[in-house]
Amino acid sequence: MNPQNIFISKKFEFSASHRYWRDDWSEEKNDQIFGKCTSPYGHGHNYELHVTVSGKVDPVTGMIINLTDLKKHVNVVLEKFDHKFLNLDTPYFKSDIPTTENIARVLFDLIDEELKDKGDFRLSKIRLYERSDLYVDVWQEEM
Amino acid sequence: MSLQITISRVYEFSSAHRLHTSELSEKENIVIYDNCNNFNGHGHDYRLEVSLNGIPDKKTGMILSLNDFDTGVSNVLNKLDYKHLDKEVDFFKNNLSSGEIIVKYLWQELDKQFPKNMLYHLKLWETNNNYFECGQF
Numbered sequence: 001m002n003p004q005n006i007f008i009s010k011k012f013e014f015s016a017s018h019r020y021w022r023d024d025w026s027e028e029k030n031d032q033i034f035g036k037c038t039s040p041y042g043h044g045h046n047y048e049l050h051v052t053v054s055g056k057v058d059p060v061t062g063m064i065i066n067l068t069d070l071k072k073h074v075n076v077v078l079e080k081f082d083h084k085f086l087n088l089d090t091p092y093f094k095s096d097i098p099t100t101e102n103i104a105r106v107l108f109d110l111i112d113e114e115l116k117d118k119g120d121f122r123l124s125k126i127r128l129y130e131r132s133d134l135y136v137d138v139w140q141e142e143m
Numbered sequence: 144m145s146l147q148i149t150i151s152r153v154y155e156f157s158s159a160h161r162l163h164t165s166e167l168s169e170k171e172n173i174v175i176y177d178n179c180n181n182f183n184g185h186g187h188d189y190r191l192e193v194s195l196n197g198i199p200d201k202k203t204g205m206i207l208s209l210n211d212f213d214t215g216v217s218n219v220l221n222k223l224d225y226k227h228l229d230k231e232v233d234f235f236k237n238n239l240s241s242g243e244i245i246v247k248y249l250w251q252e253l254d255k256q257f258p259k260n261m262l263y264h265l266k267l268w269e270t271n272n273n274y275f276e277c278g279q280f
Contacts, residue, residue, distance in 0.1 A: 022202065033208055097204035101148055105199070108146065133153040134209075137194070140144045 007124055008064050009052040012074055014082035017044035018098040034097075042085055047103075048129040049078070051111060055121025065121045073118065077110045104128040104136040112140075149263050150206045151194040154216055156224040159186040160240040184227060187269050189245075191220070193253065194278070196263035207261065215256030219249065242267060242275040250277050 019042040020034035030038045037043070051074055055064045080090055086098040092106045104126060112123045125139035161184040162176040172180050179185070193216055197206040226232055228240040238244050246267040254262045264278035 020204075033203055033210075035210065099199065099204035101150055101199040101206055102204040105146070105148060135151050137147075137149045137151070139147050141147045142144060 005054060006057060006064060007052050007054050008067075008070075009050050010067060010070055010074070012049045012051065012071075012078060013046060014049070014078045015044060015046050016081050016084050016086050017042040018086040018093075018103075019043070020097050020099065022097070042087065045130050047081075049074075049107065050127040050129075051123070052125040052127075053115070053121050054124040055119070058120075065119060069118070073114045074111055077107065077114055080110075081107075100128055100130045100134060100136045104138045108138040147196065148199065148206065149194040149196045150212075151192050151264075152209070152212055152216070154191045154193065154220060155188055156191070156220045157186060157188050158223050158225070159184045159227040160229055160235070161185070162239060162241060164239060184229070189223075190268035191216075191249065192264075192266040192268075193262075194264040194266075195257060195261045196279075197258075197261050207257065216253065218256055219252045242269045242273065246275040246277050 018037075019039065020037035021030055025033075051070065053065050053070065057064055081103075084090055086103065087093050092098075093102065096102045107128065108123070108126050111126065115121070115123050123140075125137060127135055127137050129135040161181065162179040163172050167175065193212075195206055195212070199206055223232060228235040228245070230236075234248055235244075238248070246265055249267065250262070250265055253265070262278065264276065264280065266274055266276045268274045
């Protein structure tokens with residue numbers, strides 16, 4: 001049997017702070033919706049990111065993607081997030097709140113772009129853990 | 144192609160149960176359910192991963208506020224936590240409390256707690272070595 005779909009996943013970590021706050025809402029409403037994520041100077045997490053790539057297994061190397069290359073490409077993106085205050089130190093969350101959903105969506109787009117034209121593989125899915133009890137999945141679905 | 148997003152939260156509840164069916168003989172129950180058939184029951188710390196699918200709200204950046212997420216799940220799990228499923232939860236008086244049926248029950252109950260079509264996937268860990276899933280993959 002020759003399985004059609006093979007995925008390889010690699011785990012990464014980055015540490016960043018963020019704050020959930022909308023200027024166009026009252027303090028009460030911010031507190032009500034965002035809870036303790038509104039703390040004025042931000043708070044932080046050690047995010048864990050699982051990057052899943054799919055593609056053909058190269059008959060010579062036996063690999064979908066060389067993991068050293070994958071690490072290099074993903075780290076180009078994660079450098080922009082690691083040890084940063086996401087609201088202020090990155091351009092992605094000026095109007096969008098850096099929720100786990102939004103961070104994951106931005107990461108998916110950036111990593112997808114970074115892997116483009118690098119080989120016969122594509123970014124299939126990412127999973128972003130904010131903590132061990134909360135995670136977001138983002139993937140492309142064929143229409 | 145469309146970009147899909149799910150948010151998942153992990154919850155725990157602790158319950159007792161016994162796998163036993165009156166449709167089988169005492170002997171058959173022991174053969175099939177083995178130590179899960181223990182006469183006085185036994186318990187687990189169940190772990191439940193709940194995944195919701197949707198479009199993050201433009202203003203909050205969230206598919207559903209974590210408050211509403213937690214409340215919806217608590218409404219369901221509070222009925223099971225620190226209970227003997229077969230003796231204290233109506234549904235399991237007539238249904239086996241196997242992992243398969245618990246996860247089916249959880250789907251049916253959780254689906255009522257969230258906006259239509261938002262519940263996407265459930266993964267129920269009975270121990271660290273076995274889990275039951277339902278929903279979309």
